[in-house]
Amino acid sequence: MSDTIRIFQGPQHPGVTGNMSLELELDGETIVTAITHVGYLHRGFEKLIERRTVLQAFTIVCRICVPEPDPYEDTFARGVEALAGLEISERAAQLRVLTLELARLQAHLLWMAGQGASIGLEIVPQWAIGDRDYILELFEQISGARVYHMYIYPGGVRRDLPAGLPERLLEVLEMIEQRLPAYDRVFFGNAAVRKRLQGVGIVDAAEALRHGYAGPVLRGCGIPRDVRRDAPYLIYDQLAFDIPTASGGDAWARAQVRRAEMVQSIRIMRQVIDRLVPGEIQCRLPKHRKFKIPRGETYVQSESARGAFGFYMVGDESEYLRRMQVRGPSTVHAFTLLERMLVGAQLSDVALIMNSLGICPPEIER
Template sequence: MEGSGYQVVYFGPQHPGVPGNIAYKLWLDGDRVVKAEVVPGFLHRGFEKMMENRTWEMNVAMSYRFCVEDPDHLEIAYSLAVEDIYKAEIPENAKWLRMIQAEMGRIASHLFWSHFIGGSIGLRTPAYWAVAAREEILKWFARISGHRVYHNLSVPGGIRYSLPENFKEETTRVVEFVEEKARDVEEALLGNSIFKARLKGLGKLSIEDALNLGVTGPVLRASGLRYDLRVHAPYLNYDKVRFEVPVGASGDSYDRAVVRFKEIHQSLSIIRQALDEVRPGESLRVKLGLTAPVGEGVARVESARGEYMIHIISQGGRKPYRVRLRSMSMPLLTTVVDHIVSREEVTIADFPVILASLDPCPPDLDR
């Protein structure tokens, strides 16, 4: 489209409307975006290849590095894949704790998303409430793992750290606090006339289009398809708890917001159920040999942004032979954006709102 008379704008990684380490080259016809070309590579570290040159234990610290907003699902998936290679069965206590970790991570990610979506349209006050609620979750992680953002809590074989004495009481307190604040944020955003006007009808995806474009997670469910790995391919003990899978109707940016807030409440319910099953003092980990057997390990989890899969090949020894990660955000930043821009009248003011509604994790492309 070069030389076609369109205005070309570089929507770079320093722009507050871009969701992180990524940029877009935009072709504008007036204020309408007619083409968007993604420019990745701002955080390329070659995570897969780095993991192939580190030991099984060292790779726990590598497994979550490409999505700072939702590291826990990636950490859990890596541990599940390694356990698949070893054919190891972890203790029931560890399964329940991993579920609590995963749902705490999902809530923290969705709260962070509500901060970004609120900020993208100027609703800063509820965005700050969301950050305050997320902060309590980060403090909770720090108390049980020693780390606020990256946790090293789930490791091959189970849970790394023993539980603090007041684990159940402290977790219940955090759940109740987050539930109250999340409801405040939800009401302040979803009920706001400006929020509705900016998001309703914007960035629509049908079920068929979402599937064809490779979309999973909340964006797919907002289009109306009730698909969630925790239900359709259960792992850990998700088949032993009761929860609903929220879906939307129109598949627009507003529906994606509604689905995520509903998911927060479902995650809080899962945490409460899992917490009832935790037995303090019981085993949390089985020891695995330093040298892995020959074989393959595959794990799929329902992360905050959709289905994440990791495939590891072992030829025996202290390191994996091959590690392959399935990106959750690749379709959100590429095929979905192309689809929406080519079919809707997307203005330059709409573009960052659409990106925020998709909630991608850009470093996920640079793995």
């Protein structure tokens, strides 16, 4: 008779990042083995995109990571622009950065809501989801949608900012800034939170570099890697911002990184609003069926709230991409890292560890 039991956490479970499942073997409350199962939601993005024209395909990429779709839209658009030799206007680049940093800010609020709920601090998700809703309202005003924005389009953006949006954005940023001290008291400065997260899910810096970990996982090991600074795109090279890091490599360090990144995103957006210039928001594109991608290949990188990712795209002089490949941090975070990290951990820490890694399952089952 076996002394261990096997259970599944997910795919529909409040302590699971997205629709995925963890097959756990337990000896009491201690995890003996952990196997990740994905594919319970969106899947097959690469082939779906290859079977649509590039102007049709832009509606698909936002589904790769539902909680933060905009970096994927921008990366796809920049890949198409690189292959087709398109150059976007300065205003379009500014509007893209505003959108990307808004997406990063709401993604960190959503992370905080999930982590707070996993610890049992129910006031944290109530505040964080409420504050995130103000950002979703801004997205609705900008793009017409709250979740799948489909706003960043090859050649620029789909529409300009509505009247009064910059002022409303500044009001929301100020409101969130004023809320941060309350989050510090209830969450980041809470001794119970620190005790639950410190020493949990430790990542070694050498391991992080060797396996290609990214985002808060890498910066939580004290390594200041960020594509926005290391390989600037859009107008990031014109903006002043810091790359937050922390030491310890545990779930607490990753929480500290995300807290500091919220401040930096607000800082970036204020600079962009001050620099907004008039101009076109979309360059002239060929008609839908006449937009043929020249023969060539490109690899485009971006920095999302979860870390660096990239698209490898190949054109063959048709209106379709010959090859589209997604490379994101979720694969190594969910397999290489999570399955190893859970062994020896307690069942009560599974949600905390998983939330700290920032995993989007559709990015794996791509």
